[in-house]
Amino acid sequence: MINEEYKAMLGGKSVIRELSEYATARGKEIGYENVFDYSLGNPSVPAPPDFAKTMVDLYEHGDPVAIHGYSPSLGIPSVKEAIADSLNRRFGTNYTGNHIFPTTGAAGALAHAMRAVTKPGDEIITFAPYFPEYQPYVNGTGAHLTVIPADTANFQINFDAFEAALNPNVQAVLINTPNNPSGAVYSAETLKRLAAILTAKQTEYGHDIFLISDEPYREIVFDGNTQPYPANFYANTLTCYSWSKSLSLPGERIGYVAVNPSATDADLLVPMMGQISRGTGHNCPPSSIQLGVAKVLDETSDLSVYETNMNLLYDALTSIGFDVVRPGGTFYIFPKALEEDATAFCLKAKEYDLILVPSESFGVPGYFRMAYCIDTEKVKRSIPALERFAHEQYGLN
Amino acid sequence: MINEEYKAMLGGKSVIRELSEYATARGKEIGYENVFDYSLGNPSVPAPPDFAKTMVDLYEHGDPVAIHGYSPSLGIPSVKEAIADSLNRRFGTNYTGNHIFPTTGAAGALAHAMRAVTKPGDEIITFAPYFPEYQPYVNGTGAHLTVIPADTANFQINFDAFEAALNPNVQAVLINTPNNPSGAVYSAETLKRLAAILTAKQTEYGHDIFLISDEPYREIVFDGNTQPYPANFYANTLTCYSWSKSLSLPGERIGYVAVNPSATDADLLVPMMGQISRGTGHNCPPSSIQLGVAKVLDETSDLSVYETNMNLLYDALTSIGFDVVRPGGTFYIFPKALEEDATAFCLKAKEYDLILVPSESFGVPGYFRMAYCIDTEKVKRSIPALERFAHEQYGLN
Ligand SMILES: Cc1ncc(COP(=O)(O)O)c(C=O)c1O
Ligand SMILES: Cc1ncc(COP(=O)(O)O)c(C=O)c1O
Numbered sequence: 001m002i003n004e005e006y007k008a009m010l011g012g013k014s015v016i017r018e019l020s021e022y023a024t025a026r027g028k029e030i031g032y033e034n035v036f037d038y039s040l041g042n043p044s045v046p047a048p049p050d051f052a053k054t055m056v057d058l059y060e061h062g063d064p065v066a067i068h069g070y071s072p073s074l075g076i077p078s079v080k081e082a083i084a085d086s087l088n089r090r091f092g093t094n095y096t097g098n099h100i101f102p103t104t105g106a107a108g109a110l111a112h113a114m115r116a117v118t119k120p121g122d123e124i125i126t127f128a129p130y131f132p133e134y135q136p137y138v139n140g141t142g143a144h145l146t147v148i149p150a151d152t153a154n155f156q157i158n159f160d161a162f163e164a165a166l167n168p169n170v171q172a173v174l175i176n177t178p179n180n181p182s183g184a185v186y187s188a189e190t191l192k193r194l195a196a197i198l199t200a201k202q203t204e205y206g207h208d209i210f211l212i213s214d215e216p217y218r219e220i221v222f223d224g225n226t227q228p229y230p231a232n233f234y235a236n237t238l239t240c241y242s243w244s245k246s247l248s249l250p251g252e253r254i255g256y257v258a259v260n261p262s263a264t265d266a267d268l269l270v271p272m273m274g275q276i277s278r279g280t281g282h283n284c285p286p287s288s289i290q291l292g293v294a295k296v297l298d299e300t301s302d303l304s305v306y307e308t309n310m311n312l313l314y315d316a317l318t319s320i321g322f323d324v325v326r327p328g329g330t331f332y333i334f335p336k337a338l339e340e341d342a343t344a345f346c347l348k349a350k351e352y353d354l355i356l357v358p359s360e361s362f363g364v365p366g367y368f369r370m371a372y373c374i375d376t377e378k379v380k381r382s383i384p385a386l387e388r389f390a391h392e393q394y395g396l397n
Numbered sequence: 398m399i400n401e402e403y404k405a406m407l408g409g410k411s412v413i414r415e416l417s418e419y420a421t422a423r424g425k426e427i428g429y430e431n432v433f434d435y436s437l438g439n440p441s442v443p444a445p446p447d448f449a450k451t452m453v454d455l456y457e458h459g460d461p462v463a464i465h466g467y468s469p470s471l472g473i474p475s476v477k478e479a480i481a482d483s484l485n486r487r488f489g490t491n492y493t494g495n496h497i498f499p500t501t502g503a504a505g506a507l508a509h510a511m512r513a514v515t516k517p518g519d520e521i522i523t524f525a526p527y528f529p530e531y532q533p534y535v536n537g538t539g540a541h542l543t544v545i546p547a548d549t550a551n552f553q554i555n556f557d558a559f560e561a562a563l564n565p566n567v568q569a570v571l572i573n574t575p576n577n578p579s580g581a582v583y584s585a586e587t588l589k590r591l592a593a594i595l596t597a598k599q600t601e602y603g604h605d606i607f608l609i610s611d612e613p614y615r616e617i618v619f620d621g622n623t624q625p626y627p628a629n630f631y632a633n634t635l636t637c638y639s640w641s642k643s644l645s646l647p648g649e650r651i652g653y654v655a656v657n658p659s660a661t662d663a664d665l666l667v668p669m670m671g672q673i674s675r676g677t678g679h680n681c682p683p684s685s686i687q688l689g690v691a692k693v694l695d696e697t698s699d700l701s702v703y704e705t706n707m708n709l710l711y712d713a714l715t716s717i718g719f720d721v722v723r724p725g726g727t728f729y730i731f732p733k734a735l736e737e738d739a740t741a742f743c744l745k746a747k748e749y750d751l752i753l754v755p756s757e758s759f760g761v762p763g764y765f766r767m768a769y770c771i772d773t774e775k776v777k778r779s780i781p782a783l784e785r786f787a788h789e790q791y792g793l794n
Contacts, residue, residue: 001568001604002662002669003516009672010665017470046461055456055685064443070647073414104501104680111678119400133675140676171398207398250467251684265399268407272399275406278530279537280677281508283501287648288452289683 128363183327525760580724
């Protein structure tokens with residue numbers, strides 16, 4: 001018999017995907033260049049040519065039986081070592097290849113990390129605003145996701161609400177920095193305070209609390225800043241990474257979990273993720289793509305366009321009169337809507353062919369997200385539409 | 398806290414993987430060419446050059462943002478349609494692209510198919526001998542795997558035992574033909590009888606029973622025969638396929654579930670698998686590999702070496718005095734061991750550098766599997782070792 005639970009989920013389509021489909025359909029009517037499609041976090045800058053070159057080289061000159069052969073179930077050792085070395089160079093960590101579990105993107109990384117450190121019925125805490133796919137990821141484990149209300153002043157962590165929510169059933173805390181959708185970059189101070197609270201609570205509760213740190217936007221940080229590395233602040237950290245954004249490779253499905261060597265049972269966690277993979281039929285990412293990405297570990301796409309777009313939009317939005325926190329990274333901005341009901345606000349924006357994502361599914365009412373991983377030229381053309389929208393609908397000028 | 402259940406699984410390494418690792422280590426001592434490594438089902442013939450050519454072409458000339466962009470969550474429509482068309486041409490079916498769910502190999506296909514048609518606590522029946530990874534796949538769903546004893550006369554289905562085991566809690570039946578490890582090809586007669594029983598039981602129990610048909614060896618059939626297509630015998634069939642074996646692409650992790658258009662809720666099942674993917678972080682196979690494989694759907698590697706090897710081994714084994722059913726396909730053969738304890742038998746074989754897999758983990762005592770996806774020249778060199786082993790240890794000559 002078909003599974004009624006999954007059947008019931010069919011209603012719950014992603015708001016973002018629906019808006020993106022609307023934008024595509026609208027594009028067929030009026031020309032996609034005329035739709036200011038800020039819906040989807042699909043990188044718009046090409047991957048660095050070295051990635052394709054490496055893949056071409058593998059496919060042309062590699063031994064086909066090796067290139068196309070099964071990856072060992074915990075990943076290709078040389079690839080894992082290259083990833084560990086790259087992290088160690090950049091963040092002063094001491095990973096070995098054995099601490100790295102290659103995954104199909106950040107989605108795969110999160111799914112494995114969560115299963116490794118929680119069991120059904122456990123509680124995982126995250127902070128609003130958060131990536132909406134966390135709900136299905138956590139539901140899939142059988143754990144429960146508790147969302148801490150946003151710190152809307154600067155989208156760091158609302159520590160009072162966090163401390164009030166902590167309880168012995170919490171086995172993991174999930175953060176995402178740089179943050180989708182707010183663009184906030186958690187500061188060293190935020191990470192230090194978070195670590196201190198978790199350390200104290202581990203002692204109080206007598207069990208480990210793991211920090212699952214989702215970092216696909218790690219390299220997209222503005223103003224010459226960098227993202228402090230969360231695992232350097234807290235031993236029990238599982239770092240979830242993806243090359244979807246930094247190398248513009250979302251469709252190649254490649255990322256990893258890095259287990260902090262100082263975490264409890266650090267040497268068991270990667271083999272456990274291998275067992276988790278067996279049960280979900282997930283298995284390793286393709287051997288070819290593991291080998292390919294290992295050659296471009298220290299590269300990124302040309303990410304400067306995102307900063308250009310951010311500055312254009314931030315200046316425009318503030319001058320129009322929007323209340324908005326300046327993003328420190330990512331390719332998202334998260335302004336306050338001009339009315340309380342963000343969904344109603346975004347519906348009105350559609351009439352100006354502005355495709356904005358209402359904030360409800362990010363766990364905060366009254367905001368909206370713009371994914372500005374689009375051409376700068378289109379960002380510029382969208383500004384008059386934003387002005388008209390704010391003026392005609394809300395009297396701003 | 399780390400998950401104790403997955404931790405407990407760390408002991409349970411795959412017997413096949415362990416033997417394969419032993420073979421590799423032994424190869425470092427005496428030269429791998431001297432190890433008669435029949436452990437692993439890793440295809441030995443190269444993928445057809447068209448696959449690499451297609452990938453090179455995509456990486457060299459494709460629009461990088463499109464090639465590396467997210468696949469729609471149910472797969473790339475043009476790829477799904479090409480797969481449906483290919484199946485329809487070959488098997489007279491009437492799939493559309495909407496009935497095809499691209500997956501990361503047969504492992505991914507099985508994991509999605511099982512979750513779509515069972516819920517935790519349900520029973521899934523399979524037939525010995527069976528692929529040992531079925532245990533973790535089924536455990537991962539929360540269902541229970543019931544194994545029907547083998548029909549050792551010809552490795553079709555032991556229908557008496559099957560009918561005795563059927564009960565209303567059975568929601569799915571899992572078959573694998575051509576079969577790993579026996580090499581048996583289920584006949585039209587077997588499939589007809591299976592379908593008749595399932596049809597009757599659906600009525601008796603008042604609920605659907607899905608047939609999950611695992612077919613990664615579909616194209617590896619000997620003597621000019623073909624595998625009758627199971628979905629043509631039974632409406633509620635989910636066909637799980639992989640190009641791991643037919644195109645020698647196991648490391649590329651690419652396959653699909655095809656939902657029979659006549660199945661109950663046929664139009665819901667693929668979208669449900671999309672929801673299942675969200676929860677396991679599985680997501681679609683890489684866009685590039687979906688696009689690449691779509692261009693070589695009707696090709697295979699040069700599979701003739703497997704038939705050559707099978708004939709050599711079958712003749713040698715029978716002339717030595719082994720009791721063995723002649724395989725109809727795959728690259729496995731499954732002879733009776735020369736003593737009751739197959740593990741003890743395979744341990745002795747190791748002294749002759751013959752790496753044979755004991756049958757216990759396939760759900761049958763007293764047999765062993767040889768994966769003859771190796772060079773023909775090595776198969777030939779292994780025959781004197783087999784003869785010596787059988788003679789010195791068991792007095793055969
Ligand atoms: C915060 C966050 N986490 C995880 C993911 C999933 O990343 P991937 O495509 O690498 O699976 C995304 C994708 O947009 C994201 O924004
Ligand atoms: C019978 C059977 N089913 C499924 C699989 C898994 O196939 P894939 O590598 O495509 O996931 C295998 C692999 O050996 C197999 O033999």
